[in-house]
Amino acid sequence: MWKEVLTDFLLTLSFISRLPVKIKNIDEWEKRIKRIPVYFPVIGYIPGTIYSIGVLLAHSLSNYKLLFIFGAMAIGYYFFDLFHFDGLLDMFDGFLNQSNKERRLEIMSKGNVGPFAVFYGMLYILLFYQLMSTLNWQAFLFASVFGRYEMALLLTFSKPAKPKGLGAMLFPYNKRYTAYSMIFLIPLLFISPLMFFISLALTIITAYLISRVSEIKIGGITGDVLGGSCLISQMVVLLAFYIFHTFGR
Secondary structure, eight states, X not given: OHHHHHHHHHHHHHHSSOSOOOOOSOSSHHHHHHTGGGGHHHHHXXXXXXXXXXXXXXXXXXXXXXXXXXXXXXHHIIIIIHHHHHHHHHHHHHHTSOSOHHHHHHHHHHOOOOHHHHHHHHHHHHHHXXXXXXXXXXXXXHHHHHHHHHXXXXXXXXXXXXXXXXXXXXXXXXXXXXXXXXXXXXXXXXXXHHHHHHXXXXXXXXXXXXXHHHHHHHSSBOHHHHHHHHHHHHHHHHHHHHHHHHHXX
């Protein structure tokens, strides 16, 4: 049993990160790949810890604040969030293009960086940096974990936009996997119940809204939407904590 769990975890790690994970002789590939959303939140603890350490060091050693935040972002994005950031940029270019569904899918599949991606992608990074300068470490742990959980929720609410591709590989999706993945959220409940339920509520709402918007724009979700939605949900959670931080002063 534990060998099966470890294999599924490593498969998930290789699927949504840039870590050099090699898995040999995977049995029942199609069955295994469809259940990796169970482990999405577990992966979120790794970049969440990287960002949290960067925030702690930046706040405790303020003379080197820029260095620690830059370092944490460089590491966290290179190994984890750049994978999703690419999807986010494709979402910006595709969803904001005023054309039909087929044209939007074509734009997203090419992966070229257009003006929408450049502008809004830059705003996203600047905002993330500013939030790292302001919020406490817990906010980034919660946002990172719930951002990955949002992807499992999005699969629950959605259908694939096209028959082939990274997103389509996870369908038909067993909605029980989303319930199972909640087990890995429990440690956060002991850190802060309030932050936990705020994150959970916002993540559910975000996943549902992205599902509906994506269905209108391109007829369902793709791998780009799945990855991009992770960062959107992450930012929504961080902004909520920022509002509480600001008004709580």
